[in-house]
Amino acid sequence: MPRITDERREENRRRILGAARRCFARDGFHQTSMPDIAKEAGLSTGAFYRYYPSKDDVVLEVAGQAFSILTGRLDDAVRGTAAPSVADLVTAVVGTFAAETARLPDGSEIDLDELVLCGVQAWGEATRPGVLQDRVRGGFLALRERVATGLRRGQDAGLIPSALPPETGAHVVMAVIPGFVMQRAVFGYRDVDGFVAAVHTLLGADATLRTARMGLSQD
DSSP: OOOOOHHHHHHHHHHHHHHHHHHHHHHOTTTOOHHHHHHHHTOOHHHHHHHOSSHHHHHHHHHHHHHHHHHHHHHHHHHHOSSOOHHHHHHHHHGGGGSSEEEOTTSOEEEHHHHHHHHHHHHHHTTSSSHHHHHHHHHHHHHHHHHHHHHHHHHHTTSSOTTSOHHHHHHHHHHHHHHHHHHHHHHOOOOHHHHHHHHHHHHSHHHHHHHIIIIIOOO
16 A cells, blocks of 8 residues: 655645534534544545544644634734734734635635634633643733733833733733624624724724823823
8 A cells, every 4th residue: 555645644634624624613513523524524534533533633723723813913913013002913813804714824725714613612612621721721821922012012112001011901902802703703793894993993092092091191
């Protein structure tokens, strides 16, 4: 029996993950079985097991893909903006959802609706103790620190009141972004432009001035 090439192995892996995203988005994590994913991918169940020992392994990788989109866009905003505001950080991620597809770090282009639905389910699964919860918590803490770093730079530039603790501000940013994702997944909310405009109105320069008047003015 000829050995499978590395290229074919990678192709099959992506095929399985694509099938898993479709199944998870359509039927949910718990209602989807390993044979369901194998069938969707056009592979035998035995072939499936050569790539992923369990469904949990697939869930972990799909969840990782969903969170990598958020991480990548926030990294771009923090590193690529000299002095990001709170609105800039939120907009950097939410703006991603104006597209129909998203590109992963490995170059794969995937359906954004499927990824959103998988990401929302992953948040729910993260309430249960286990490997997924550990990874989500670790990823959240790392992401929060990236946001806090961006807010500190915004404070240095005078865009954000210096009295605001960056860690607290980071929690606010991290609350707004999943809120948008949840509304898209559950209610079909897709007004990215309107949401971004409202974010800049509520959290942008006007909000900074209002905050200053309320006593959180800079030193």
